[in-house]
Amino acid sequence: MSDSVLLVEDDRDIAELIRVNLLELGVETIVQDQGDKALKMALENDYSLLILDVMLPEVSGLDICRQVREQKPSQAIIMLTAKSSETDRVLGLELGADDYITKPFSVRELQARVRSQLRKVHVLQAANSADVVDNNGPLVIGDLHINQKNHQVVFQDNELELTATEFELLHHLASHPNQVFSRSQLLESVWGYHHSGYEHTVNSHINRLRAKIEIDATSPQIVQTVWGVGYKFNPQGVEF
Template sequence: MTDSVLIVEDDIDIANLIRVNLMELGITTEHESDGKKALEKALTKPFSLLLLDIMLPSLSGLDICNEVRKQKPEQAIIMLTAKNSEVDRVLGLELGADDYMAKPFSIRELQARVRSQLRKVNLIKQRDLPKVDDAFKELPNQINNYKIGQLTIDDKLHRATLGAHELDLTSTEYDLLKHFIKHPEQVFSRAQLLESVWGYGHSGYEHTVNSHINRLRAKLEVNPTDAQIIQTVWGVGYKLSAQGAN
């Protein structure tokens, strides 16, 4: 099945530039410049990925991101933000965007980031068997299932649970948690997480990791401000505490 991207951008020149360069990758695209129309299309049609500009007529990209995330938790979303708009970048990530690109952006970098998101989307669809890490505990006769303390991942069903509670995770949050649970107690820097989970490294995109860690903690921790499961190792990065997951 061909990958499809909804480009939500009110600057026609930018939208056409994106469209042409995604077509180079064999991706089909649709374009909307109006926020409300884009939201309706995003909720009613299956797109592999949404590319959302922030400033739009009738409804902002942030509002679209927030509503889509509520109704389609696994929808892949990349926000397009102004170069100096750190507030918009952080808000977009906190509302559920998987990644962001600051304008003006490199077309090659955009293509790379789109490919990275589409790889994750297609892995979810295919339910490929993951490589089993020695740090995992396998559940009996189910090599797709892994457990650390109260945390369990069923990779075949793309489901994560904490105790008896099923976690409502985006695809990127799920991939981030899976990476941690594969390597309990191992500390990862932001750059390492960008490379392993997002598929690239870039020193200017630490907000991507920080925001996803915060969102993951909000869903895992009793007190996210005093995280016991996904712990901060100051000056280094983050780790999953096996003791905290018990």
């Protein structure tokens, strides 16, 4: 099955630019310029990826992101934001977006972001396939079980509902206990690109992950900050 993208953008020139360049990747792009119609389409159909402009008629891209994330936790989402609007970028990530692209953007940047998200989608699809064989078995650290075969995370006998990106971030950190990763290193390893200025992406995902896995997210014991450097996974935090 080919990949499909629902692009929600009310600027026709930008929408056509994105559609043409995603076509080069072999991606089918469905364009919608009305937020309310786009939300209905996103909830009723299965798309590999949603690309949402923030400012839309009727329903904003941020509202679409929030409602889709609530009903479709694994849906891949990229936000389109104005270069000067840091608030929109941070809010979009906090509402559940996997990544964001600032306008104006380069074709190379656009394609890199989309390829990165589609790669995660393909991994998740493979994980849900009955034909997948997990030769390594789950990663078990204390009371934390991370199963790559079905993208399942269980902590203290409770299954955590993580997005595909949150899962990859946790798995990467837990696979290297006590190793400190900078934000740039995490961008490259988890998101698949290295681009200065996108550290908000890492910070917001760390905060979202902590909210789901830490007993007290304000005093994290599992995913810890190493000030001035980055983040690390503390294995003692999951051993009870």
